[in-house]
Every structure is written in C-alpha cells, then in structure tokens.
Amino acid sequence: MINYDVYEQEILKGNIKNGYVFCGLDEEFIKDGIDLIVKKEVPEEFKELNLIRIDGMNTNYDEIMNACETMPFMGDKKVVIIYRANFLQDKSDSSGTKIYNEIKNYVSDLPPYTILIMYYLLNDKRDRPNKNKKLATLGKFLHVVHFDKLKKDKYIKKVEGVFKEKGKQIGRVELAYFCEKVQNNFDIIKREADKLINYCNDREIKKADIDLLMASSSEDDVFDLVELIAIKKIDKAIDIMKEILYKSDQHMLIISSIQKHFLRLYEIKLKLAKGKRVDDFVAEYRLPQFVCEKLISQTSRFSERQLAELVKLCVNTETKLKSTGIDKTMEMEFLLINTLMVKK
Known part of the structure; x- marks a missing residue:
C-alpha cells in the first residue's frame, strides 16, 4: 500500500499500472487522483468511448469483466472506473463478497489495454485500510493507494490549485488562512472556494471574506x-x-x-x-x-x-x-x- 504522494510521483513519471484500488475519506480527492491517469491515457475526444464508469453499489462481475475486456476505440488504453466499490470493504454482504471473490480471480490477468480503477470510501477516520484483508490480497496484483490527508505544504499547494482551476488568484496569507479554516475535504474545499470567488467577484479575496462565509x-x-x-x-x-x-x-x-x-x-x-x-x-x-x-x-x-x-x-x-x-x-x-x- 502506498500513499498519495508516492502515487502522484509515479503518475507524473509516466509509470502507470494496469490496475489500482483507491481508498480514503475524501471522494473528491480520490476523483482528482483518478483524473491524473485519465488525462494522461484518454484523449478528450475519445472519453465517451474509452472511459467507462460503473456504479460499484449496483453492478455485477459480468458487467465489470465485459467493460475490461472490450478493446479501446482508436487508442492504446481504456480506463474502467468502479466507483464506490463497497464490495472492497472489509465487511460486506453476501452479494458484495461474491463480486469480490470473482474480481479477485480476474485481476491477476487484466488485458494490457485496460486500466482498472476501483475505489471505496472509508467509514471514518479510525477506519484503517492496512487492516483490510481484501486489500492485502488484491495488493498482490493491483496497486493499493490510501488517499490520506496531505502534508501541510502539499495540502496548501493543492488547495491553491483549486482556486487556479477556477480562474481566481488568492494571496499567500489568505490561502494559508483559508486552509486553516476549511475542513480537510476537497468536496467542501471546492464549494467554499466557489462561494468566496462568487462573493468577491473581480476583487481580491480578503481574510474578512473568509471569516464571513466559512464555518469554523x-x-x-x-x-x-x-x-x-x-x-x-x-x-x-x-x-x-x-x-x-x-x-x-x-x-x-x-x-x-x-x-x-x-x-x-x-x-x-x-x-x-x-x-x-x-x-x-x-x-x-x-x-x-x-x-x-x-x-x-x-x-x-x-x-x-x-x-x-x-x-x-x-x-x-x-x-x-x-x-x-x-x-x-x-x-x-x-x-x-x-x-x-x-x-x-
């Protein structure tokens, strides 16, 4: 099992594997991690054909296997994302256990043109993925990534990237203050950033704006x-x-x-x-x-x-x-x- 920092460095180097399992508390953070692969492997014009998303809470083994086996259209790779794959949780119902056992046998020999990404959300901050026996087993064939909280400098830089993507600059002091005030969850961070940007419009963001709009x-x-x-x-x-x-x-x-x-x-x-x-x-x-x-x-x-x-x-x-x-x-x-x- 590796953390996000190691995973990000591997992707930036172009060292992309055929299969991944992601887990963490922050779904937006995980989605951003998935986008690192998608942007490198699936051209924008072929996303409808070579990027497949499957609801992990309403699927079966045949649907997943068929998605992985289908050849990519006019490209070398296709990405199959199984989101909210709760069958990967340490404890699951009988149908989830059945899918997991079938997937476990399948992923040892994935097609070379398929990148399979499965993720599930941890229940709370005390949920330890390193104690999940299912992940330990899948880790023999797939790369398991724990999307834990980023270290301070990396976290601030990533939050700054949220503002940049939305076309808004924020001062270093205000950025650090925003990071102290906001909950460490990128779904909330993006919504809070949107509020600030819309409220401040064309003027610069000030600490008073952050105090006014954000809950502690x-x-x-x-x-x-x-x-x-x-x-x-x-x-x-x-x-x-x-x-x-x-x-x-x-x-x-x-x-x-x-x-x-x-x-x-x-x-x-x-x-x-x-x-x-x-x-x-x-x-x-x-x-x-x-x-x-x-x-x-x-x-x-x-x-x-x-x-x-x-x-x-x-x-x-x-x-x-x-x-x-x-x-x-x-x-x-x-x-x-x-x-x-x-x-x-």
Missing part, C-alpha cells in the same frame, strides 16, 4: 460528534471528543458549543413543523445553504422531546464543570454515555 472547523467537529450521538455510536463520539480536547483543552467552550448545537437543532425542528424552509434558515442564521441543509438533515434524527432533554443534559454537565476538584474529561464522557438514556 470546531463547528464541524461538534456536528460530527452530534451525528455519532444520533446513531448511538458513543465509543466513537468519545474518541472525537478527546480529539477536540487535544486540539483545544477548553471543556467549558466545548460543552457550550455542543449545547448551542442541540439548541439550534431544537429551534430548527420547531420551525420546520411550522413550515419554514432552508432559505428561511439561510437568512435567519446567516449560514451557507449547504450548512443549513446539513442541520435540517440532522434534525430528522431526533425528536423534539429528545433535543429538549439533550439540551438539559448539557446544562447540567456545564454546571458540574464549574465545580472544582472534578475530572472534567470524565464528566464529558458521562454526558455522552447519558445521551443513550434519552428516548424519543
């Missing part, structure tokens, strides 16, 4: 934490809470942020019942539309009663944190465990 990374952490509470994955929620505390050892600030988030979800839940829509929340909360859409989606995981009780739990925990001589981290863990007791 701490808000993203709290959103992820609440999402795990909603699906009752408390062990993972505790892991995220510890990561937040590691970045900012401020228990009162974190409990206050969680409380405000539950309170906002409660408010949105009530207003949705009265007929409010996403545009109303964009105007009221002065948040980007996609953030409001995420909040609306998250409210569906809770009842009004649940949200009210969760706010009370946060208030009680905040009161305890103000006391002296207590283990604050343990109190935060108790809060997360107690959310399991709140019924709909």
